[in-house]
Amino acid sequence: MKKNTRSENNEKLNNVNPNFNENKETLKNNSTNNTNNSNTGNREPAPVSPVSNSPGPNASNSSSDSSRPGCSDTSNPCSNSSSSRSSKASSSSSENSSSDSTGPLCPPGSSAVSLDKMTVNIPGQAYPIYFTSGYLSRCGDLLRQHLPETRKVFIISDDNVFPLYGSQLIASLEEHGFTVSSGTIRPGEASKTLETAAGFFDELIEQHFERNSVIISLGGGVVGDLAGFVAATYMRGIKFVQVPTSLLAQVDSSIGGKVAVNHPRGKNIIGAFHQPELVFIDVATLSTLAEREFITGMGEIIKHGVGFNYDYLKFLQQNAAEIQQQNPDLLLQMIYGSCNIKRKIVEEDEKEKGPRARLNLGHSVAHALETLTDYTHLTHGEAVAIGLVQEARLAEKLELISSDLVQEIITTLQQYSLPVELPSGASGDKIPARDILTAMASDKKSFQGKVSLALPSDPGECQIIRDWQEEDLLQILSS
Numbered sequence: 001m002k003k004n005t006r007s008e009n010n011e012k013l014n015n016v017n018p019n020f021n022e023n024k025e026t027l028k029n030n031s032t033n034n035t036n037n038s039n040t041g042n043r044e045p046a047p048v049s050p051v052s053n054s055p056g057p058n059a060s061n062s063s064s065d066s067s068r069p070g071c072s073d074t075s076n077p078c079s080n081s082s083s084s085r086s087s088k089a090s091s092s093s094s095e096n097s098s099s100d101s102t103g104p105l106c107p108p109g110s111s112a113v114s115l116d117k118m119t120v121n122i123p124g125q126a127y128p129i130y131f132t133s134g135y136l137s138r139c140g141d142l143l144r145q146h147l148p149e150t151r152k153v154f155i156i157s158d159d160n161v162f163p164l165y166g167s168q169l170i171a172s173l174e175e176h177g178f179t180v181s182s183g184t185i186r187p188g189e190a191s192k193t194l195e196t197a198a199g200f201f202d203e204l205i206e207q208h209f210e211r212n213s214v215i216i217s218l219g220g221g222v223v224g225d226l227a228g229f230v231a232a233t234y235m236r237g238i239k240f241v242q243v244p245t246s247l248l249a250q251v252d253s254s255i256g257g258k259v260a261v262n263h264p265r266g267k268n269i270i271g272a273f274h275q276p277e278l279v280f281i282d283v284a285t286l287s288t289l290a291e292r293e294f295i296t297g298m299g300e301i302i303k304h305g306v307g308f309n310y311d312y313l314k315f316l317q318q319n320a321a322e323i324q325q326q327n328p329d330l331l332l333q334m335i336y337g338s339c340n341i342k343r344k345i346v347e348e349d350e351k352e353k354g355p356r357a358r359l360n361l362g363h364s365v366a367h368a369l370e371t372l373t374d375y376t377h378l379t380h381g382e383a384v385a386i387g388l389v390q391e392a393r394l395a396e397k398l399e400l401i402s403s404d405l406v407q408e409i410i411t412t413l414q415q416y417s418l419p420v421e422l423p424s425g426a427s428g429d430k431i432p433a434r435d436i437l438t439a440m441a442s443d444k445k446s447f448q449g450k451v452s453l454a455l456p457s458d459p460g461e462c463q464i465i466r467d468w469q470e471e472d473l474l475q476i477l478s479s
């Protein structure tokens with residue numbers, strides 16, 4: 001762990017925005033992004049501009065959310081009545097297409113975007129997810145509202161993300177009376193270890209962090225899982241806030257409370273369930289994410305469409321080009337849609353005792369491929385994409401879905417440049433199908449060697465299937 005800035009700030013809390021309410025707040029987009037991009041592999045941060053606290057044109061319109069694919073509750077991820085975007089998303093949603101009469105949501109190039117909220121209703125531990133584009137500077141305000149008693153926060157980040165967004169986050173926290181310390185890790189999965197966590201424990205003890213202190217993760221899923229693990233275990237659990245900056249972290253790992261570090265003998269073996277106090281998603285941070293990391297997040301997002309909401313899958317198909325160009329309006333809709341899908345499943349089954357296992361759609365084959373290629377060949381989302389296709393083919397064989405749906409899944413993945421065919425092993429040869437099945441059986445999600453598979457069962461639906469034949473999958477993986 002590398003220690004970073006440490007600062008004291010005893011300023012009184014005089015800057016809490018009273019307009020920020022449960023549903024949404026529309027702000028002028030004018031905060032300053034104060035960062036230098038020292039990360040060679042990534043892109044320059046998108047310019048953003050300063051914040052004005054005046055409510056936007058559509059601040060009270062919280063009912064148009066139902067026009068959005070993947071969104072069935074009544075809060076609005078992003079509403080802005082000021083332009084004329086014709087939403088392919090809404091036209092693809094048959095149940096909702098008539099209700100998008102307010103017009104566009106956060107049009108590209110708009111001077112205003114909304115900051116909106118979704119609540120994850122886990123009994124006794126409900127927490128909000130805030131969505132914005134370009135308002136990282138609002139994080140301190142929100143944290144202060146949610147954690148009025150807290151003084152000390154510790155930011156855990158990595159060496160790519162902290163130079164880009166660390167100082168903006170620190171300034172926003174200090175402005176609201178938090179005393180901020182921070183530490184960074186070397187980017188990547190190899191840092192997600194007990195040793196790294198121990199370095200943070202030393203630091204927290206040295207700085208007298210106590211039960212009321214907060215740990216904030218600023219980064220991708222690696223940082224989120226590690227920081228969450230530190231928060232879950234330090235003093236038997238302290239408060240935790242997620243500020244996810246990779247697409248995968250924004251739609252997946254920051255929601256649901258699974259936190260973990262790796263053991264040399266297995267990924268995520270040492271962990272806990274520890275729900276955050278708050279998740280703050282600024283989609284503008286994705287502008288600096290390397291393209292391949294963006295695509296890997298799309299693997300999980302397409303999984304959400306395939307297994308949980310067919311309208312959402314259609315939305316992804318119809319808006320593929322603009323999503324890849326990071327149109328902020330569409331990014332917000334997409335990320336809100338995915339979070340909404342994950343929220344519902346997590347609410348149903350927080351500890352993965354039943355229905356949450358459906359989120360493993362595509363993952364049984366994906367984990368096997370990641371293991372067999374030593375986690376070097378494929379990103380996680382790429383492995384999930386291939387897993388989705390192979391598992392969809394098995395579902396077709398079991399007559400759960402049609403060949404047309406299999407083809408539709410393949411086409412959607414290809415629209416986002418995700419791989420759909422099995423990769424080669426280290427020797428350059430195709431990975432033997434038998435090896436994939438063996439690796440699947442040793443996955444921690446198998447029970448007595450028998451793998452339960454989440455398989456697509458209808459457009460936008462999936463089921464846990466125990467009753468499948470190895471020979472069928474062998475044949476598919478060998479063909």
Ligand SMILES: NC(=O)c1ccc[n+]([C@@H]2O[C@H](COP(=O)([O-])OP(=O)(O)OC[C@H]3O[C@@H](n4cnc5c(N)ncnc54)[C@H](O)[C@@H]3O)[C@@H](O)[C@H]2O)c1
Binds near residue numbers: 158223248249252288
């Ligand atoms: N807890 C869960 O429920 C859950 C779910 C899925 C995955 N995960 C975990 O998430 C991890 C993968 O997450 P990931 O894909 O985000 O990997 P990651 O955290 O390694 O991030 C990917 C890369 O992008 C960089 N990065 C992140 N945000 C950036 C930004 N805005 N600008 C520039 N660079 C940025 C990181 O520094 C890193 O190099 C794995 O460890 C996986 O086990 C956890």
Ligand SMILES: [Zn+2]
Binds near residue numbers: 300363380384
């Ligand atoms: Zn995954």
